Amino acid sequence: MLFVVGLGLGDEKDITLKGLEAVRRCDKVYMEAYTSLLSFGLSSDGLSTLEKLYGKPITVADREMVEEKADVFLSEARESDVAFLVVGDPFGATTHTDLVVRAKKAGIDVRVVHNASVMNAVGACGLQLYRYGETISIPFFTETWRPYSFYEKIKKNRDLGLHTLCLLDIRVKEPSLESLCRGKKQYEPPRFMSINTAIEQLLEVEEKSGESVYGEDTECVGLARLGSEDQMIVAGPMKQLLNVDFGAPLHCLVIAGETHPLEQEMLEFYRLKEGSDHKENGTA
Numbered sequence: 001m002l003f004v005v006g007l008g009l010g011d012e013k014d015i016t017l018k019g020l021e022a023v024r025r026c027d028k029v030y031m032e033a034y035t036s037l038l039s040f041g042l043s044s045d046g047l048s049t050l051e052k053l054y055g056k057p058i059t060v061a062d063r064e065m066v067e068e069k070a071d072v073f074l075s076e077a078r079e080s081d082v083a084f085l086v087v088g089d090p091f092g093a094t095t096h097t098d099l100v101v102r103a104k105k106a107g108i109d110v111r112v113v114h115n116a117s118v119m120n121a122v123g124a125c126g127l128q129l130y131r132y133g134e135t136i137s138i139p140f141f142t143e144t145w146r147p148y149s150f151y152e153k154i155k156k157n158r159d160l161g162l163h164t165l166c167l168l169d170i171r172v173k174e175p176s177l178e179s180l181c182r183g184k185k186q187y188e189p190p191r192f193m194s195i196n197t198a199i200e201q202l203l204e205v206e207e208k209s210g211e212s213v214y215g216e217d218t219e220c221v222g223l224a225r226l227g228s229e230d231q232m233i234v235a236g237p238m239k240q241l242l243n244v245d246f247g248a249p250l251h252c253l254v255i256a257g258e259t260h261p262l263e264q265e266m267l268e269f270y271r272l273k274e275g276s277d278h279k280e281n282g283t284a
């Protein structure tokens with residue numbers, strides 16, 4: 001049996017009872033760590049906290065292992081119980097859906113244990129699930145690679161008055177993945193896109209495209225470390241969020257479309273009050 005277990009967003013305590021039972025009965029435990037990271041995964045204990053809780057070692061699965069060498073743990077799952085841990089929810093990233101499809105096609109029994117996910121940003125920011133359009137990803141721009149494809153998707157959403165959830169790029173150098181999870185020193189630090197960088201890039205694309213899809217005054221909500229004790233949620237126009245220090249990763253951003261009066265009331269809770277400490281916003 002292959003158990004695909006969501007770990008939630010905050011810390012080691014966010015695994016569900018069902019998830020914990022599944023992990024404890026498994027002979028082998030893998031953890032995916034390139035599409036998302038638990039915030040405590042960046043601390044000095046990192047993975048060993050999870051290993052103590054589960055009472056067994058964890059193998060960190062990098063992108064190559066999940067996407068190209070999955071046959072190894074899929075054949076293990078044919079013979080015994082194998083857990084595949086995913087930060088957030090198992091279906092919050094395409095790559096895990098693909099894994100489940102491959103396992104089922106290979107005739108392996110699969111059980112999915114759901115958990116909180118970045119998908120919860122949709123409601124946590126004060127806006128309503130049924131008023132969202134397509135979710136987009138914003139990649140880090142380089143000197144020579146500045147893809148603007150997400151602009152058209154935001155345009156479609158905004159033309160319909162819908163909100164847009166923007167997921168922000170994570171770049172982890174594969175050789176350093178294990179050491180990152182175990183909180184060891186590594187030579188090339190991973191890069192996590194901040195809300196500030198995302199807005200800078202969004203405004204650059206708007207300036208180049210010039211279709212007035214959004215602008216500096218467009219209402220947005222920035223969410224950092226959702227699900228953690230120190231989560232931070234701030235609502236305001238792009239030009240204001242550009243200067244807010246959201247702190248440690250992970251970050252995501254919602255571009256608001258047309259808002260209902262109830263949504264507007266919720267957004268008020270997340271606005272910066274004059275003289276307030278940014279860090280107080282939206283704490284759990």
Ligand SMILES: C[S@@+](CC[C@H](N)C(=O)[O-])C[C@H]1O[C@@H](n2cnc3c(N)ncnc32)[C@H](O)[C@@H]1O
Nearest residue numbers: 087088089092117118167168225226250251252
């Ligand atoms: C592929 S998605 C996450 C998939 C994960 N399996 C899940 O269900 O949450 C990764 C992106 O979601 C956003 N994200 C993930 N966790 C977050 C958190 N706790 N707070 C804010 N944004 C988060 C970041 O933009 C990150 O780059």
